Amino acid sequence: MGRKAYLEITNACNLSCSFCHGTNRKIKQLTEEEFVLAAKRLRGFSDYLYFHLMGEPLLHPQLGRFLEIAGELGFRVILTTNGTLLQKRGEGLLQAKALHKVSISLHCYEVNSLGIGLDEYLSHCFGFCKAAADKGIIAVMRLWNLGGEDTKLNGAILDKMHGFFEGDWKEIYSGFRVAERIYLEWGRKFDWPDLEADYVGENHSCYGLREQVGVLSDGTVVPCCLDAEGSIKLGNIFESELDEILSSPRAVALKESFQRRRVCEELCRRCGFASEM
Numbered sequence: 001m002g003r004k005a006y007l008e009i010t011n012a013c014n015l016s017c018s019f020c021h022g023t024n025r026k027i028k029q030l031t032e033e034e035f036v037l038a039a040k041r042l043r044g045f046s047d048y049l050y051f052h053l054m055g056e057p058l059l060h061p062q063l064g065r066f067l068e069i070a071g072e073l074g075f076r077v078i079l080t081t082n083g084t085l086l087q088k089r090g091e092g093l094l095q096a097k098a099l100h101k102v103s104i105s106l107h108c109y110e111v112n113s114l115g116i117g118l119d120e121y122l123s124h125c126f127g128f129c130k131a132a133a134d135k136g137i138i139a140v141m142r143l144w145n146l147g148g149e150d151t152k153l154n155g156a157i158l159d160k161m162h163g164f165f166e167g168d169w170k171e172i173y174s175g176f177r178v179a180e181r182i183y184l185e186w187g188r189k190f191d192w193p194d195l196e197a198d199y200v201g202e203n204h205s206c207y208g209l210r211e212q213v214g215v216l217s218d219g220t221v222v223p224c225c226l227d228a229e230g231s232i233k234l235g236n237i238f239e240s241e242l243d244e245i246l247s248s249p250r251a252v253a254l255k256e257s258f259q260r261r262r263v264c265e266e267l268c269r270r271c272g273f274a275s276e277m
Contacts, residue, residue, distance in 0.1 A: 002046060002047055002048060003045060003046040003047075003048070003211050003212060003213075004046055004048050004050060004078075004211065004212040004213075004225075005042040005045050005046040005048065005049050005050065005212070005213055005214075005215070006050040006052065006053050006212065006213070006214040006215065006225045007030075007035070007038055007039065007042060007049060007050065007051060007214075007215045008030075008051075008052055008053040008054060008055055008214070008215060008216050008217045009029060009030045009035065009051045009052070009055070009057055009060045009063070009066060009217065010027075010028070010029035010030070010055040010056070010057065010059055010060045010217060011023050011025055011027060011028060011029075011053075011054045011055040011216070011217045012027045012029065012055050012056065012059055013054070013055050013056040013059070013082075014056055014059060014082075014084060014085070015056070015082050015084065015108055015112045015114075016112070017082075017105075017108050017111050017112060018111045019107065019111065019144070019145060020054075020192075021054070021192035021194065021226075021228040022054065022228065023054045023228050023229055024229060025054075025216070025217075025218070025229060025230065026218075028217040028218055029059075029060050029217060030060075030066075030217055032062060032065060032066075032069075034219070034238060035062075035066050035069065036069060037237070037238060038215050038219065038237045038238070039069065039070060039073055039075065040073065041237050041241055041242045042213070042215065042237070042242060043073055043074065043075070044242065044243070045213060045242055046075075046212075046213075047074070047075065047076055048075065048076050048077075048078060048100070049070055049075040049076070049077050049078070050077075050078045050079075050080070050225070051063075051066065051077060051078075051079055052079070052080050052225075053214050053215075053216060053222075053225050053226075053227070053228065054216075054228050055217070056081060056082060056084075056085070057079055057080070057081065058079075058081050058085040058086070058088075058089045059085070063089065063092070064092045064096065067093075067096040067098050067099060068096070068098070070098045071096070071097050071098030075098055076098065076100035076101075077096070077098045077099050077100055078100055078101045078102075078103070079093070079099065079101070079102045079103070080102075080103045080104075080105065081102065081103070081104055081105070082104070082105050082108040083104040083105070083106065083108070083121065083124065083125045083128075084108075084114060084121070086104075086124050086125060086128045087124045090124075090128045090131070093128075093132070093137075094131055094132060094135050094137070099132075099137050100137065100138065101137065101138040101139070101140065102128075102129075102132055102137060102138070102139055102140070103140040103141075103142055103185070104125050104128075104129070104139070104140065104141050104142060105142045105144065106122070106125065106141050106142060106143055106157055107142065107143050107144055107145040107154075109121055109153060109157075110145065110151070110152065110153045118153065118156065118157075118160075119160070122157065122160050122161070122164075123164075125141065126141075126160075126161065126164045126165070129141060129182050130165075130179075130182070132181075133179065133180060133181035133182045136181070137181070138181050138183070139181060139182045139183070140182075140183045140184075140185050141161070141178075141182075141183070141184050141185065142185045142187060143157065143175075143184070143185070143186055143187070144185070144186070144187030144188070145187075146186055146187065146188045161178070161184065165178045165179055165182065167179065169184070174186060174187075190272045190273045191271075191272025191273075192226055192228060192271075192272060192273070193226050193227070193231075193267045193268065193270050193271035193272065193273070193274075194228075194229075194267070194270060195229075195231055195266060195267055195270065196270075197270040197272070198270065199269055199270055200269060200270055200271055200272060200274055201269065201274075202262055202263045202264075202268070202269045203261055203262060204261060204263065204268075204274045205258045205259070205261050205263075206223070206224060206258050206263070206268060206271075206274065207224065208223035208224035208254070208255075208258065208268075209223045209224075209246065209251060209254060209255045209258070210255065210258065212224055212225060213242070213246070214227060215237050216230050218230075218236075219236040219237050219238035219239070220233050220234075220235075220236055221233075221234045221235050221236065221237050221242070221245050221246075222234065223251070223254055223265075226271065226273060227267065231265075231266075231267045232250075232254070232265050232267055232268075234246070234248060234250055234251045234254075235248060235251075254268075
């Protein structure tokens, strides 16, 4: 997959997960006008458009329209969701021609009171994955909690997954290919970068600005998908073209520091994900 552009269509979420950084920013969702402007300015950077940094994209009332616009611009869209709204929004997603992949964070169930049983939650998620795969959409079920405290349900989830997706699973580098276009993806729990977090180090690199760029719901451009608070503000995509923003002194210095493997931004020196690289 090529370079990735992350466009946060909303920073609101219907859950509060311990593994997620969350955000103290004012809750905001993109208007259609803002989405069109940002998406057009991101188009030259990437063919792949993610509809999140923070937030649950299925909460946005104009999600269907945004998918339509993204398709008209030639994007292939990737959604990451906690899966709780798939019963309500899933049929609309299946009709979206631009939708390339949906990733479902199944580990959210462990740390939330969803008001529905595990069987019902998984049934909705598994059923959507099968329907999506039948439509040619890649479906990824995530258990990104390895090494964390909240893994007690992993065994039960896997048992139910084996019961739903029968047949031989093929082991791959990130987990398993469960069926055609359906995957189970493992991942270790990591500590999000935060200016108040412990110092990790500065002798590492990053995909930021080289293979990805992010835009928060207020238009702030950040170097990667983990800058939850917009600590590294490179510019605002509602006000400037992306090329101009990425040519700014701060952006150039950061990219060069990644190339030298001696990061210059304090947030990057406190990134738990970098310690896993």
